[in-house]
Amino acid sequence: MLKTLNNKRLLQSLLVLSFGVMMSACSSLPSLPTFGSDEQSATEAEQKTEEVLNDGTEPAAQVMSEEELAEQALMLEAQGLMASINAYQVENQSQKKLNASQLQNVQNAMNALAAGNTDGALSEVQRVLDDPDFFAAPHTSVWVLRGDIHQRATNIEQAIKDYEVAIALSPNNYQALNRLGKLHRDMGNFEQAKEYYNQALKAWPGNASTYRNRGILNDLYIGDKASALSDYRLYKALLDIQVQSTDTPAKALLKEQRLAGQWITDIKRQLKAIAREQANG
Template sequence: MTKALQSIHRLYKKNKLEQAKQELQTLIKAYPKQTAPHIDLGIIQLDEQTPQAAEQSFNAALAIDEESSTAHNLLGVALRMQGKFKQAEQAYQAALSHQPDYLLAHRNLGILYDLYLAKPKQALQHYQQYQTMLGSKDKELENWIIDLQRRVGK
């Protein structure tokens, strides 16, 4: 299956999304207990701006492995794209409950709190956590942190 996924990743990079999706569907049928093909299919669906389909793919991955932090995080992205902000928050929190040091989940939860849920203190906490764990400076995020510190009075 690893070689098949590598081939699909090459198709994805060449923007041959329909072919990549077809090959992923074949893998899903051949390996019904594997999460990777569902997750990869969901990523393509996010790129195609079809978050409802992506939500289904990530939920299929979670039905196989309910502790997949990657699937929870990406499910949060799909839910956020649909305006389902509370569900997105729950998905990001689930990702962090299974993997507390998951950088992207901290970043995504920070974005959700900052831009969609008007919770600047929580956003600041997750941005700072992300920046600390990253171990290097993310200039864009550093600016977001400075802005939030001004807004919350820190």
């Protein structure tokens, strides 16, 4: 699988997929004679052109393999997804911003959660929720944060309730939708989990993590290897774009990119094995 695409090859793929025709520059024609009439020169030029086209001695246009074309198409699809609208971000712009005091409480809660102090984190978040200003114009991110705290404290039922409040206030909150997908997956509610992931992708089609999450669900829980491969390939393609867009990609990003490649290789191997078994009856 191609890991990087240079600009020349990407331009070629755009022409291929947009017009359905492989475009390649032909070799220049042999030099025309400098003697004789213009009519004669034109006739000779036509003859030589016909010879070049018919004798098969000139280099043929380079034809990409089906796998290469598929990779180019995948990259174009990923680029389109990256440029898609993040509906939650649009919704978020219309929400009232947290004031300075609320922001400090949220930061304190995040610090406490990072330190494993779930009681302290809940206390800080509750101060925000009890604020009359917040009650009048709630911000869904706070509910997601409280859900995360409850999840860390293994209070899964309450975590689900908090995430559900978040999407009730903001249906396109893909963060809450992803979390609900994971929790329902862990509870064995696979179809419900998949529906949450699908909703998250409708909210933001360019969110790489959702493809990862849905791919894992399809791969390890539902057993739909073909769908898992599709999700993993999109996940990696989106990561590839992120890696290529920076001179110094984060180590965690590079690690995920490598893992995604390994998952794709493994899924392909499994699909081939399944095909052999089916062929052998």
